[in-house]
Amino acid sequence: MCYRPAVYPAVPSAAPTSESIRDRLARAAFALFADQGYESTTIDDITRAAGVARRTFFRHFPSKEDVIFPDHDSVLDRVRWYLGASTKTEPVFAVAEATRLIFESFMETPERTIARYRLTREVSALRDREVASVAKYERVLSDYLRSRLPDTSEAALAAHIAAASFVAAHNQVLREWLRSGGAKDPRPALEAAVATVSDLMAPLIVRSSRQGPSSAG
Amino acid sequence: MCYRPAVYPAVPSAAPTSESIRDRLARAAFALFADQGYESTTIDDITRAAGVARRTFFRHFPSKEDVIFPDHDSVLDRVRWYLGASTKTEPVFAVAEATRLIFESFMETPERTIARYRLTREVSALRDREVASVAKYERVLSDYLRSRLPDTSEAALAAHIAAASFVAAHNQVLREWLRSGGAKDPRPALEAAVATVSDLMAPLIVRSSRQGPSSAG
DNA sequence: ACCGTAGTGGCACTAAGTGCCATGCAACAA
DNA sequence: TTGTTGCATGGCACTTAGTGCCACTACGGT
Structure with missing residues (x-):
């Protein structure tokens, strides 16, 4: 038990699981890009909004540009x-x-x-x-x-x-x-x-x- | 005089100044890309080979891709x-x-x-x-x-x-x-x-x- | 000798993207 | 129920591209 097991469910109550993580990421990305611009939106912002880990983003999209x-x-x-x-x-x-x-x-x-x-x-x-x-x-x-x-x-x-x-x-x-x-x-x-x-x-x-x-x- | 003034001439004896720094960078980049591939060549490699500082590369080319x-x-x-x-x-x-x-x-x-x-x-x-x-x-x-x-x-x-x-x-x-x-x-x-x-x-x-x-x- | 400008060196910093392993979960077999 | 296997995710460390900032140098004009 080297790491603290603080693995909370990614999205506590909102966002029903019906939408795939990939879709959640794309939707969050589009919303953030529209809101604060592409370049000032980081992968951290997107994954935070989608309720997943940063690493997960790159499992669904090879790069930030591809999410568009x-x-x-x-x-x-x-x-x-x-x-x-x-x-x-x-x-x-x-x-x-x-x-x-x-x-x-x-x-x-x-x-x-x-x-x-x-x-x-x-x-x-x-x-x-x-x-x-x-x-x-x-x-x-x-x-x-x-x-x-x-x-x-x-x-x-x-x-x-x-x-x-x-x-x-x-x-x-x-x-x-x-x-x-x-x-x-x-x-x-x-x-x-x-x-x-x-x-x-x-x-x-x-x-x-x-x-x-x-x-x- | 906060920094040590170790500012040696970029290229001690070789490479006559006739060739512009931009050309030196491009030539070094093409040579290195051909030799060891594009992705495994870093900007540091290129600037080292060209005898200039890393920062100088980005003054002549907006990105690594542009040097091609x-x-x-x-x-x-x-x-x-x-x-x-x-x-x-x-x-x-x-x-x-x-x-x-x-x-x-x-x-x-x-x-x-x-x-x-x-x-x-x-x-x-x-x-x-x-x-x-x-x-x-x-x-x-x-x-x-x-x-x-x-x-x-x-x-x-x-x-x-x-x-x-x-x-x-x-x-x-x-x-x-x-x-x-x-x-x-x-x-x-x-x-x-x-x-x-x-x-x-x-x-x-x-x-x-x-x-x-x-x-x- | 003094100044301004332009180009470069050096450094710190942000952020994209990768590798690696642990963890959680679902399906499946005994 | 229990164990196992496979898969997707979380988490962390790391490399590298690219930027901002300042010091330094060289050069030309006065």
Whole structure:
């Protein structure tokens, strides 16, 4: 018995156990960030508010920045799963649908998306983090397109351009919705943007899909 | 005279003063990262190797990650300057030229570009950092395009798609060159990629440039 | 010789993130 | 009931990035 066994229950009476520790941490973090800012909120503050130990935070989130994107990995998995099952559909159509999937994941928790937007505008570290997570979506899309296209550098270029364009369209619609304060339904704007990119990219992808050098001339 | 005045010259005999401290730090950092890895190299290691005090490192680079991209800000300024002067040229042409400008900045220091590539593949934090700096280029391009286009959401969308496409093409050519080990001149591939994107984006930009709603109907 | 400025050295301090082990708890087996 | 096994958490020590502050030096101007 080297240590004093003062292990009180983490949360004496409040906070029913129904909410997972991970959710408690994320909720406490968002609240504190909104209240006193990201940089002046320490991990100690968050864990105190969530009623857990400091060490526990890093068991649920690899870093302080990651708590802003609590479900990023699951969305990424969902997109991967969808595209993994889309071996028969038209590649551009599948990527368009994946773009909608990503967009809907942001619309599932609008308050959090808005809070995150506020934070990423103010804290450059978080902005960089968001950019990095968007790049992961782009990577998933381009990997899929490359898997559906011949193994040429022209097709690889087309895949990257298309993936970047869909992601750019997604971001533009999302940002415009966020800048407007999350007023009206952004889905029509997303449909228009996805249609624009689909029309733009279809010939590029089709051209890349053409096998063999016989058509060059 | 509270402190002992043991202020020896930082570098007794080696390292002529011709090289700036900033360059010494960057060179030492690249050497150490290549030798013993990024994460197991501390700022102390770098400053010891460069013959300066630890505190001095952070006067030249805001963080350890930034030492990998020592001239990123100057390149960004160069691109901004070029685009700022391109108020008369065709927007797509100007952005294409800006893309070449960015690419050339990487080709100015090929060894460093290659070393950076190796590091960003292994260290996720550096990969994220690179993605963030690429996003800054994309931002500069899209800001320029928006400034040259009418203030509509369609034009904004077109600007973002075009900027993302040029950057994606740039990255694809650069990555392919890096993966090939930096063998042959990548400029022809860049020209082809830039031409592809230019052809693809020209109609989108032209369509966005059309003023007035009279054409909608 | 005197001053102001800019860059550097040195030190203390905060906070993020990691490693390690003890503890508590739930499921399960005897 | 008791023992065991596995897992998640608590708690602590430690390293390291990054900041604030002040002393010192060098250099240029007067």
